[in-house]
Amino acid sequence: MEKRNATSDFILLGLFKHTTFHLFLFIVVLTISMASLMGNALLILLIHRDHRLHTPMYVLLSQLSLMDMMLVFTIVPKMASGFLTGKKSISPAGCGLQIFVSLTLGGGESFLLAAMSCDRYVAVCHPLRYSILMNWQLCLQMTMGSWFMGAADGLMQAVATLSFPFCSAHEINHFFCEAPMMVRLACADTLVFENIMYICCVLMLLVPFSLILISYSLILAAVLHMHSTEARKKAFATCSSHLTVVGLFYGAAIFIYMRPKSYRSANHDKVVSAFYTIFTPVLNPLIYSLRNNEVKEALKRWLGKCTNLKPQ
Template identity: 70%
Template sequence: MENTNDTTGINFILLGLLNYTQIHIFFFSVVLMTFLTSLMSNIFMIMLIRMDSRLCTPMYFLLSQLSLMDVMLVLTVVPKMVGNYLMHIRSISSAGCGAQIFLFVTLEGGECFLLAAMAYDRYVAICHPLRYPILMNQKLCLHMTAGSWLLGGVDGLMQAGVTLSFPYCHSREINHFFCEAPSLVRLACTDTMIFEFFMYICCVLMLLIPVSFILASYGLILITVLRMHSAAARKKAFATCSSHLAVVGFFYGTIIFIYMRPKSYRSVAHDKVVSAFYTIFTPVLNPLIYSVRNKEVKGALRMWLEKYFQ
């Protein structure tokens, strides 16, 4: 039975991702375990980078910011989803909905630009290793990180503000498990075509500009690696970049699937599943990929384990 308070006019209703069947209860357990694993692994990655002096480089500083964004992303979406499911309620206030839109867009947008900054870091490290301390200095690293947060925040503020300014005079049932601007705009009882057009253009820019920069960086990296005479050097360069490329592939693949498909190809059910993948499951993959594929992270982890468990 759903809580009757869900029908209040001041709240939106999140229809959610899961029902109360046996198979969905199993999926809920998987989501909860993935959330806890993501939270602990990303926090541990941040702490490991801060504690180990060998990881005090621009590459790992950017990685710690990626983990911070992932922690905030799962905290933005999953606790409300879990609370509603366990308490058999589906309501969310307008303020809560606006906060979810703002934080979600800020973090997703920030991560787009942060991944581009990480690609530039790899480009400089492999193509200009002798000039790395100059081209990738601490000041530039801080500027790129701050710019990623700022650009994501501006986009999030605009989307949240405009979305909540529309009148919602009919159904307030959002067919999603969290407040996402496209799902909310479908409920507005006014013409939103102009806003949807600008939101689409904004998403294209927020995705394609960083993706183009990443592809250009890795194109130059590939040319440099193929010119290397040492097989060991080529292997090391590919190993260094493969972790970042795996994260980029998971992240951008799901985002582009959600935001850049024509409306005629969209399915609400499919969108919810893909959204669950990049908001719940992708954040747990990032620390796993970087720890498994990175010798320096594995070395720092081994030293930490030996220090505290021997």
């Protein structure tokens, strides 16, 4: 098959077609994306402004919100402009940037969720030693480590993916550049790279996921030994929000990156990718705000201050 010029643009076929129903879906997705940006920005603002939320748990949560905002900014504007203007081309540099940022944020969020589970373990199982064990230095190290591990994986996969020669059929059946979809267009033997990519994804997902399972197994054992019903309810309430987010994130990530190639479908991949790049970021702040009394109280205090500042 003919190889194309490495400097020519790719074509993103997008998520929607130009029909009335798809226009409606596009408006829904755009509305959800705006709600995601506002919700995560509000959560970051509350954590920054309210000193009661200046704890390792909420610092890690603010980083999760920052990652979600960056993911929406990376994916949605290009998808929206392609649908509205019809200009669906994207340069190799732009494609590489999307691969790098999306994988950096995905990998970083995976390790960040593991760090948050360790924080919950210390809070439930060692509450009296929480301030000593979960000190600010450790919190900073876990945060920086999450960003570094994600960036290392994103850079490696972006560089390796774009190093392949691509065939003349350079249409990407997706709404953003995603490494598994890009590899399908390569005019070269990609088996070794696909195996390495698969192993990397397994490690980037299963290592943090194993830490989460261990943390919550220890938490469950500690909760079952609690004699107070009130203490049990408080422990479950502390962990339920995080477990919900973990389920949403890992369910979509495993579906995309850990399935054998023979079971993959472009249309299914687009739907699941839309779920974790567009819908999950709006769910995270909702889950943490609706199920967390401290966040709700911080929001009430902030709204009260805003009301008092209005001229009478």
